[in-house]
Amino acid sequence: MTVTQEPETNPIGFGRMQRKEDARFVRGQGNYIDDIVLPGMLHGAILRSPYAHARIKSIDTTAAEAHPKVKAVITGALLETLGLAWIPSLSADVVAVLATDKVRFQGQEVAFVVAEDRYSARDALELIDVDYEPLPAVVDAKRSLDPDAPIIRDDIEGKTNNHIFDWDAGNKEETDAAFAKADVVVTEEMLYPRVHPAPMETCGQISDMNKVTGKLTIWCTTQAPHAHRTIYALVAGLPEHQIRVVSPDIGGGFGNKVGIYPGYVLTVVGSIVTGKPVKWVEDRSENLMSTSFARDYHMHGEIAATSEGKILALRTKTLADHGAFNNTAQPTKYPAGFFHIFTGSYDLEAAYCEVTGVYTNKAPGGVAYACSFRVTEASYLVERLVDCLADELKMDPAELRLKNFIQPEQFPYTCKTGWEYDSGDYPRAMRLAMDIAGYEQLRAEQVEKRARGELMGIGISFFTETVGAGPRKHMDILGLGMADGAEVRVHPTGKAVVRLSVQTQGQGHETTFAQIVAQELGIPPLDIDVVHGDTDNTPFGLGTYGSRSTPVSGAAVAIATRRVRDKARLIAATMLEVSPDDLEWEKGKWFVKGDPSTAKTIQEIALAAHGSMELPEGVEGHLDGSCVYDPPNLTYPFGAYICVVDIDPETLQVKVRRFIAVDDCGPRINPMIVEGQVHGGLADGVGMALMEVIAFDEDGNCLGGSFMDYLLPTSMECPSWELGETVTPSPHHPLGVKGVGESATVGSPAAIVNAVLDAIGVRHADMPLTSAQVWRATEGRPFRTDLAIE
Amino acid sequence: MQVTMTVNGKEVTRDVEPRLLLVHFIRDELGLTGTHWGCDTSNCGACVLWMDGEPVKSCTVLTPMAAGREIRTVEDLEQDGVLDPIQQGFVSQHGLQCGFCTPGMMMTCRHLLDHNPDPSEHEIRVAISGQICRCTGYENIVRSVRWAAEHTTSEEVSA
Numbered sequence: 001m002t003v004t005q006e007p008e009t010n011p012i013g014f015g016r017m018q019r020k021e022d023a024r025f026v027r028g029q030g031n032y033i034d035d036i037v038l039p040g041m042l043h044g045a046i047l048r049s050p051y052a053h054a055r056i057k058s059i060d061t062t063a064a065e066a067h068p069k070v071k072a073v074i075t076g077a078l079l080e081t082l083g084l085a086w087i088p089s090l091s092a093d094v095v096a097v098l099a100t101d102k103v104r105f106q107g108q109e110v111a112f113v114v115a116e117d118r119y120s121a122r123d124a125l126e127l128i129d130v131d132y133e134p135l136p137a138v139v140d141a142k143r144s145l146d147p148d149a150p151i152i153r154d155d156i157e158g159k160t161n162n163h164i165f166d167w168d169a170g171n172k173e174e175t176d177a178a179f180a181k182a183d184v185v186v187t188e189e190m191l192y193p194r195v196h197p198a199p200m201e202t203c204g205q206i207s208d209m210n211k212v213t214g215k216l217t218i219w220c221t222t223q224a225p226h227a228h229r230t231i232y233a234l235v236a237g238l239p240e241h242q243i244r245v246v247s248p249d250i251g252g253g254f255g256n257k258v259g260i261y262p263g264y265v266l267t268v269v270g271s272i273v274t275g276k277p278v279k280w281v282e283d284r285s286e287n288l289m290s291t292s293f294a295r296d297y298h299m300h301g302e303i304a305a306t307s308e309g310k311i312l313a314l315r316t317k318t319l320a321d322h323g324a325f326n327n328t329a330q331p332t333k334y335p336a337g338f339f340h341i342f343t344g345s346y347d348l349e350a351a352y353c354e355v356t357g358v359y360t361n362k363a364p365g366g367v368a369y370a371c372s373f374r375v376t377e378a379s380y381l382v383e384r385l386v387d388c389l390a391d392e393l394k395m396d397p398a399e400l401r402l403k404n405f406i407q408p409e410q411f412p413y414t415c416k417t418g419w420e421y422d423s424g425d426y427p428r429a430m431r432l433a434m435d436i437a438g439y440e441q442l443r444a445e446q447v448e449k450r451a452r453g454e455l456m457g458i459g460i461s462f463f464t465e466t467v468g469a470g471p472r473k474h475m476d477i478l479g480l481g482m483a484d485g486a487e488v489r490v491h492p493t494g495k496a497v498v499r500l501s502v503q504t505q506g507q508g509h510e511t512t513f514a515q516i517v518a519q520e521l522g523i524p525p526l527d528i529d530v531v532h533g534d535t536d537n538t539p540f541g542l543g544t545y546g547s548r549s550t551p552v553s554g555a556a557v558a559i560a561t562r563r564v565r566d567k568a569r570l571i572a573a574t575m576l577e578v579s580p581d582d583l584e585w586e587k588g589k590w591f592v593k594g595d596p597s598t599a600k601t602i603q604e605i606a607l608a609a610h611g612s613m614e615l616p617e618g619v620e621g622h623l624d625g626s627c628v629y630d631p632p633n634l635t636y637p638f639g640a641y642i643c644v645v646d647i648d649p650e651t652l653q654v655k656v657r658r659f660i661a662v663d664d665c666g667p668r669i670n671p672m673i674v675e676g677q678v679h680g681g682l683a684d685g686v687g688m689a690l691m692e693v694i695a696f697d698e699d700g701n702c703l704g705g706s707f708m709d710y711l712l713p714t715s716m717e718c719p720s721w722e723l724g725e726t727v728t729p730s731p732h733h734p735l736g737v738k739g740v741g742e743s744a745t746v747g748s749p750a751a752i753v754n755a756v757l758d759a760i761g762v763r764h765a766d767m768p769l770t771s772a773q774v775w776r777a778t779e780g781r782p783f784r785t786d787l788a789i790e
Numbered sequence: 791m792q793v794t795m796t797v798n799g800k801e802v803t804r805d806v807e808p809r810l811l812l813v814h815f816i817r818d819e820l821g822l823t824g825t826h827w828g829c830d831t832s833n834c835g836a837c838v839l840w841m842d843g844e845p846v847k848s849c850t851v852l853t854p855m856a857a858g859r860e861i862r863t864v865e866d867l868e869q870d871g872v873l874d875p876i877q878q879g880f881v882s883q884h885g886l887q888c889g890f891c892t893p894g895m896m897m898t899c900r901h902l903l904d905h906n907p908d909p910s911e912h913e914i915r916v917a918i919s920g921q922i923c924r925c926t927g928y929e930n931i932v933r934s935v936r937w938a939a940e941h942t943t944s945e946e947v948s949a
Binding site: 018019021022023024029030032034119173197198199200201249251252254283285405456483506507672673676677680681682706712714715718720721 | 807809810814815817821822823824825827828829830831833834836851863864865867868872873877878880881882884886887888889890891892893896911914915916918920921923924925926927928929930931932
């Protein structure tokens with residue numbers, strides 16, 4: 001095999017470029033949370049509930065407190081005196097920091113030990129005696145609303161059931177009418193099982209409360225440092241200017257590191273109590289069992305069409321399992337996230353979406369794992385339903401999709417649940433994917449193989465994402481509008497610094513954002529420092545998730561940089577003694593129109609801006625610009641994915657033979673990084689479709705609490721990805737870019753599932769399609785994959 | 791108990807608890823934080839280093855078991871200011887994103903190349919199959935190893 005092309009080393013702007021951050025990572029000099037050591041630092045460990053539902057009768061910490069290396073033992077009773085036993089969730093609920101009355105899921109936080117070293121802290125957990133009275137647990141969301149179901153949230157006054165919300169979008173009457181006139185209606189029950197982002201680095205925090213200055217410094221694995229700081233100020237009553245949140249290098253996030261976890265709050269309390277810095281880093285089981293899971297959507301889906309295959313309408317009634325606390329991270333207005341974009345890439349007459357959220361005795365969360373605020377569930381639902389319809393109509397699934405796509409001339413297109421798709425050319429992407437795949441030949445090969453009794457399947461998924469949240473008038477998290485700031489400053493010698501509100505977890509922001517400044521200003525990316533992940537040194541913004549860094553912060557940087565360029569123009573005009581109107585810009589310099597020999601480079605202009613030259617009236621010294629970007633709309637990346645699988649007829653093991661991914665995310669700032677983002681998301685798809693599930697037994701014991709049970713894809717399950725691209729710029733983004741971070745995670749699971757079901761000739765079976773699940777499906781024995789019961 | 795071993799060519803002696811995991815010894819006692827910890831169950835490989843020339847998962851080795859042995863970590867790959875070809879390959883081919891699995895991956899792949907200088911894609915995938923990366927989908931890790939196989943001299947990787 002040959003390697004890919006060498007990256008162009010130093011493009012001044014967009015293009016392939018090696019990452020600036022890699023120099024430290026390949027030397028083992030990254031600086032992750034657990035690498036940070038402060039003088040006198042103590043270590044915390046959390047005692048967790050072994051029960052999914054139990055009343056706490058008593059907690060005896062005497063023996064733990066007597067441990068010679070223990071400095072503090074914190075329980076819910078102590079937190080109650082500080083008003084910190086409960087904190088607000090990100091979704092109009094509360095979350096227990098340490099359980100006071102009851103535990104509500106296995107792995108819930110019960111006590112916190114602070115000790116001199118991490119081993120002693122763990123030892124002391126064994127010395128805490130908790131007397132539990134076990135209670136019946138509700139594990140199955142479908143039984144949580146039964147009249148005899150135990151009430152999980154009796155902490156909420158007057159709560160007599162496990163219901164959280166009912167929410168709908170679209171037009172019910174129009175949808176019912178479209179279904180009534182349809183020739184064909186296909187209905188399917190689908191589970192998108194509970195999965196977990198499982199970044200390689202678990203979550204952790206160090207808190208250091210300086211009692212003299214009153215300043216609290218926090219180092220945290222957070223994707224949203226500014227949001228964390230504001231929440232600490234609002235919840236704990238700490239003055240916001242006295243809180244500094246630093247997000248060091250993060251070993252993957254994928255949504256797992258958005259929210260504030262009890263462990264984080266406990267390090268703050270631990271530092272206040274002991275007067276020392278306190279570190280807590282969760283272990284892998286804690287990560288899988290207690291931090292933000294994803295999905296857990298029970299979807300009843302219906303699709304209506306004419307007998308010729310014109311899709312008329314879509315309808316879903318979905319049950320959302322939110323676990324013991326409603327702590328999903330999403331814009332306030334949307335309790336089901338952006339799930340109502342389940343209209344997908346098709347031109348429909350009507351659509352209606354109903355979602356009911358319920359409590360169960362499982363860990364809280366729900367929006368995580370690169371899901372774009374639940375576009376993942378939506379995309380899976382519609383792309384499975386379209387395949388079910390193709391099966392019903394005996395039509396080729398590619399042909400059915402091509403027949404129903406929103407056409408390029410229909411953009412901007414407002415879908416039936418209210419989203420305004422900004423731009424797209426779906427047929428072009430679909431045909432390119434089919435060309436790369438050799439779709440006709442693959443179908444011919446499949447016919448031959450079927451005749452020989454071999455199991456080969458071809459699956460298609462066409463997704464439309466909605467990312468870059470979002471317009472302030474529609475979107476906030478805990479009342480904070482989803483706008484992001486950026487500041488660009490050119491130093492006297494022509495080097496620059498750009499300060500961001502968003503926070504990389506591996507996406508390569510130090511390179512990409514330098515390339516944006518380079519593109520707009522002509523300063524080489526290596527001359528541009530990207531500062532992020534430190535609330536004392538960056539402008540406010542809501543952070544990195546929902547593929548929003550480039551759509552929101554990227555736009556802020558582009559506009560801030562253009563403001564620098566505009567200011568440079570005024571200064572250059574003075575230097576050249578001409579009117580600014582007489583100047584022309586070429587990357588890196590202003591010159592008198594038609595005479596490039598007069599050029600003043602941005603570096604020369606920067607020096608003049610800091611020098612003694614008299615500046616034009618109204619122009620201040622120095623060369624800088626800033627912007628707070630309020631996106632006018634979301635962006636809508638899309639893509640066409642085709643998967644080819646072979647299934648061993650003896651073991652029913654699925655092998656992904658090929659995966660073709662055509663992505664359209666608008667212009668690519670660094671194509672190498674974009675391709676890397678897609679590769680990673682495709683592997684997520686293999687994991688979710690074939691391997692990953694956090695299942696529970698009937699007592700609420702978590703059966704996916706380690707990497708022995710929660711299986712992630714390795715190099716052996718992943719094929720060599722085949723990528724393609726089309727470019728349809730966003731008309732409202734200053735750079736035309738749309739974001740790509742979650743596209744492949746959103747789009748790929750349906751393609752793989754569709755391929756497996758195509759191979760075995762079964763209309764539907766739930767993920768993960770393990771050998772056992774494929775066997776059950778072929779035997780006609782549908783089986784829940786999320787419960788070890790039935 | 792007192793334990794002596796050689797780490798990256800230097801002999802070190804420390805008093806440790808017998809139960810101390812090697813990964814914690816390397817990170818917390820010696821401050822070599824390039825070796826990472828990612829799971830409790832020897833599944834992820836973020837903690838891979840070499841013991842007597844063989845890649846091991848250091849979360850599954852007790853520190854006393856390393857007594858008298860030679861340990862090599864990611865910090866030893868760069869020699870005299872020159873990156874090892876495997877390090878340069880990961881940079882060149884975008885073989886890393888968050889960087890957390892990278893040291894363990896590179897230690898395994900360096901070992902592979904030392905024993906099989908021209909590995910096929912399949913051989914590379916088998917070599918890293920005991921390690922997990924959540925970012926790259928493995929494609930560019932495979933390419934990084936091939937890059938290193940094709941660029942073996944220090945002149946080629948001095949950039």
